[in-house]
Amino acid sequence: xxxxxxxxxxxxxxxxxxxxxxxxxxxxxxxxxxxxxxxxxxxxxxxxxxxxxxxxxxxxxxxxxxxxxxxxxxxxxxxxxxxxxxxxxxxxxxxxxxxxxxxxxxxxxxxxxxxxxxxxxxxxxxxxxxxxxxxxxxxxxxxxxxxxxxxxxxxxxxxxxxxxxxxxxxxxxxxxxxxxxxxxxxxxxxxxxxxxxxxxxxxxxxxxxxxxxxxxxxxxxxxxxxxxxxxxxxxxxxxxxxxxxxxxxxxxxxxxxxxxxxxxxxxxxxxxxxxxxxxxxxxxxxxxxxxxxxxxxxxxxxxxxxxxxxxxxxxxxxxxxxxxxxxxxxxxxxxxxxxxxxxxxxxxxxxxxxxxxxxxxxxxxxxxxxxxxxxxxxxxxxxxxxxxxxxxxxxxxxxxxxxxxxxxxxxxxxxxxxxxxxxxxxxxxxxxxxxxxxxxxxxxxxxxxxxxxxxxxxxxxxxxxxx
Numbered sequence: 077x078x079x080x081x082x083x084x085x086x087x088x089x090x091x092x093x094x095x096x097x098x099x100x101x102x103x104x105x106x107x108x109x110x111x112x113x114x115x116x117x118x119x120x121x122x123x124x125x126x127x128x129x130x131x132x133x134x135x136x137x138x139x140x141x142x143x144x145x146x147x148x149x150x151x152x153x154x155x156x157x158x159x160x161x162x163x164x165x166x167x168x169x170x171x172x173x174x175x176x177x178x179x180x181x182x183x184x185x186x187x188x189x190x191x192x193x194x195x196x197x198x199x200x201x202x203x204x205x206x207x208x209x210x211x212x213x214x215x216x217x218x219x220x221x222x223x224x225x226x227x228x229x230x231x232x233x234x235x236x237x238x239x240x241x242x243x244x245x246x247x248x249x250x251x252x253x254x255x256x257x258x259x260x261x262x263x264x265x266x267x268x269x270x271x272x273x274x275x276x277x278x279x280x281x282x283x284x285x286x287x288x289x290x291x292x293x294x295x296x297x298x299x300x301x302x303x304x305x306x307x308x309x310x311x312x313x314x315x316x317x318x319x320x321x322x323x324x325x326x327x328x329x330x331x332x333x334x335x336x337x338x339x340x341x342x343x344x345x346x347x348x349x350x351x352x353x354x355x356x357x358x359x360x361x362x363x364x365x366x367x368x369x370x371x372x373x374x375x376x377x378x379x380x381x382x383x384x385x386x387x388x389x390x391x392x393x394x395x396x397x398x399x400x401x402x403x404x405x406x407x408x409x410x411x412x413x414x415x416x417x418x419x420x421x422x423x424x425x426x427x428x429x430x431x432x433x434x435x436x437x438x439x440x441x442x443x444x445x446x447x448x449x450x451x452x453x454x455x456x457x458x459x460x461x462x463x464x465x466x467x468x469x470x471x472x473x474x475x476x477x478x479x480x481x482x483x484x485x486x487x488x489x490x491x492x493x494x495x496x497x498x499x500x501x502x503x504x505x506x507x508x509x510x511x512x513x514x515x516x517x518x519x520x521x522x523x524x525x526x527x528x529x530x531x532x533x534x535x536x537x538x539x540x541x542x543x
Contacts, residue, residue: 098196099111099112099113099120099196100196100197101149102196102197102285102286103285104125104282104285105127105142105143105278105281105282106126106143106144106145106146106150107145107146107147107148107149107150108148108149108150109122109125109149109150109151109152110149110150110151110152111123111152111191111193111196112151112152112153114192114228115228116228116231116232118194119192119193119194119227119228119231119232120192120193120194120196121152121190121191121192121227121228122152122190122191122193122196122286123152123153123154123155123156123190123220124152124154124155124156124188124190125152125156125188125189125190125191126143126144126156126187126188127140127143127187127188127189127240127274127275127278128140128141128142128143128187128271128274128275128278129141129142129143129144129187130144130184130185130186130187131184131185131186131187131243131247131267131271132184132185132367133363134363136184136247136362136363137247137250137252137255137264137267137362137363138267139267139270139274140187140267140270140271140274143278155180155188155190155219155220156185156186156187156188156241157180157181157182157183157185157186157188157241158180158181158182158183158186158217158218158219158241159182159183159184159186159218159241159242159243159244159247159248160182160183160184160186160243160244160245160247160367160370160371161182161212161215161216161217161244161245161371162215162216162245162371162375164216169457169460170462172476173462173475174221174222174223174462175221180218180220183367184243184247184367186241186242186243187241187242187243187271187274187275188219188240188241189219189238189239189240189241189275189278189279190219190220190227190238190239190240191227191236191237191238191283191286192227192228192230192231192236192237192238193231193236193286193287193288194231194232194234194287195236195286195287196285196286196287197285197286197287198287199284199285199287201287201288202287202288202289202292203234203235203236203287203288203289204234204235204236204288204289204292204293204294204495204498204499205235205236205238205279205283205288205289205290205292205293205294205498206230206235206236206237206238206293206294206295206296206494206495206498207238207239207240207275207276207279207293207294207295207296207318208224208237208238208239208240208296208297208301209240209242209272209295209296209297209301209304209305210224210239210297210298210300210301211297211298211299211300211301211302211325211462212244212299212300213299213300213385213387214244214245214248214249214268214300214303214385214386214387214388215244215245215300215385215386216244216245217244217300217301218241219239219240219241220239222471222474222475223462223465223466223469223471223474223475224239224465224469224471225469225471225474226468226469226470226471226491227239227469229469229470229491230469230491230494230495233491233492233495234495234499235495235498235499236283236286236287236288238275238279238283240271240272240275241271242268242269242271242272242275242304243267243268243271244268245371245374245386246350246370246371246373246374246386247267247367247370247371248267248268248271248386249265249266249267249268249343249386249387249388249389250264250265250267250347250350250351250386251263251264251265251338251340251343251344251346251347251389251391252264252344252347252348252351252362253344253348254358254359254362255347255359256340256344258359261391261393263340263389263391263392263393263394264340264343264344264347264389264391265338265340265343265347265386265388265389265391266388266389266391266393266394266395268304269304269307269308269311269388269394269395270313270394272304272307272308272314273308273311273313273314273317273394276293276295276308276314276317276318277317279293280293280317291319292319292498292499293317293318293319293320294318294319294320294321294322294497294498295308295309295318295320295321295322296321296322296323296324296494297322297323297324297326298324298325298326298462298464298465299324299325299326299461299462300326300387301324301326302323302324302325302326302327303326303327303387303388303399304388305321305322305323305326306323306326306399307337307388307394307395307399308321309321309399309408309409309411310395310396310397310398310399310402310407310408311394311395312396313393313394315408315409316409318409318411319411319501320411320412320413320497320498320501321409321411321412321413321414322413322414322415322494322497323413323414323415323416324416324417324464324465324468325416325417325418325421325422325461325462325464326415327428327429328400328415328427328428328429328430328431328432328433329399329400329403329404329428329431329432329435330400330427330428330431331400337387337388337389337390337395337397337398337399338384338387338388338389338390339389339390340389340390340391340392343389343391346382346383346384347383349377349382349383350373350374350377350382350383351373353373353376353377353380353382354369354370354373374386403432403435403436404435406435406439410439410441411441411501412441412442412443412444412497412501412502413432413433413436413441413442413443413444414443414444414445414446414494414497414503415429415432415433415443415444415445415446416429416445416446416447416448416521416522417429417446417447417448418447418448418449418459418460418461418462418463418464419447419448419449419451419458419459419540420451420457420458420459420460420461420463421459421460421461422461426447426539429445429514429521430445430514430519433445433513433514433515434514434515434516434519437513437514437515437516438516442501442502442513443513443514444497444503444511444512444513444514444522445514445520445521445522446511446521446522446523446524447521447522447523447524447539447540448463448464448467448524449523449524449525449540450463450467450483450486450524450525450526452466452477453477453478453479453480453483454476454477454478464490464524466479466487467483467486467487467490467491467524468487468490468491468494469491470487470488470491472484472487480526480530481530482526482527482530482531482532483526483532485531485532486524486525486526486532486534488532489524489532489534490524490534492505493511493522503522510522510534510535510536511536512536519538520536520537520538521536521537521538521539522534522535522536523535523536523537523539523540
């Protein structure tokens with residue numbers, strides 16, 4: 077009996093040791109952490125990892141600060157709060173399309189990221205890493221909206237996916253003369269971009285603990301997320317921190333870039349008008365005000381058309397110019413790019429994307445262009461702005477739409493090309509070259525579509541909306 081008990085004890089200890097080996101406690105900036113298994117065998121998720129101190133109180137409208145250490149082992153089983161933002165209008169298109177009843181809350185304490193990996197603790201695994209930045213006009217969105225919950229699929233393809241939160245709207249992009257005066261650099265605004273840079277630096281410093289290669293990082297984003305990518309590859313503070321970049325529906329090179337950046341003096345003037353509307357006399361009062369009051373003030377300013385739309389600021393520190401000018405001057409990161417748009421996006425983008433790709437080709441770089449033209453089933457919205465997200469993250473099952481087998485196959489292909497690009501800087505991976513770079517000689521896009529019989533039919537061709 078004693079021998080039987082001993083054998084059972086040894087087996088139990090062995091099993092527990094194996095389990096601990098698969099999901100070890102990791103040591104990162106701030107302390108010790110452990111993830112949780114996902115529904116996909118062998119894939120682990122780490123939810124709500126702080127990558128900077130909460131930007132609250134005296135840290136409101138300041139650059140992100142170092143993580144506050146914690147004691148013991150943090151079990152990363154809950155997402156961190158989303159950034160402060162107004163709710164989507166109930167019943168609106170994007171409310172129906174993307175909003176969830178996930179119980180998330182909004183808070184100024186929002187600087188958290190999430191990691192999907194197959195190799196926690198395997199510091200020599202050397203897996204490629206991708207950091208996704210959500211869109212939402214720099215005013216709304218969060219890392220774990222249901223369209224982005226595809227990290228398990230990316231991990232199955234051998235890529236660690238990191239999704240981040242960052243400050244938005246008045247909390248992320250307010251410029252003001254008093255804020256500039258207190259800053260040693262003499263600038264203000266761009267807190268949301270500085271958050272993204274802090275997250276990128278955190279990944280570079282810590283991702284090896286999760287099995288990642290800190291020297292093989294891809295950044296990607298859609299809409300304002302793509303414009304964020306454009307800021308990161310242009311900024312002297314960050315353009316050397318990534319090895320590849322993907323920009324979805326963020327525009328290209330243009331004389332009138334969409335949300336390309338506001339000059340600091342203009343942004344300060346707009347910010348002062350907003351703060352004056354609230355009656356705040358100094359920075360102490362601005363920082364002492366409840367977060368809900370500041371958010372309400374921003375909403376009131378929009379209604380009164382005071383201050384305009386907030387986004388990146390050309391401040392001479394974080395950003396010296398807008399993305400178009402930086403590209404024309406060859407001042408962006410010299411890395412491979414994917415750039416594209418959807419057929420029924422909010423604006424015509426074909427020429428600007430082609431111009432970007434040709435400029436990269438002239439400088440000896442590579443850029444791959446795409447157009448997503450699949451008109452989504454279920455309504456008349458067609459290939460609308462953001463439609464491709466369901467496919468890129470293989471989250472079609474999270475949508476209300478009646479997707480087909482052709483959609484699933486198309487999504488499989490898009491995940492394959494996006495993760496190949498993260499691995500190799502080439503969406504074809506090591507296979508046959510189906511997707512060729514856009515050059516002066518080859519001015520073609522990869523067209524993501526279904527064929528006449530409903531099968532997936534991605535192919536090179538001219539865009540449907542040439543200009």
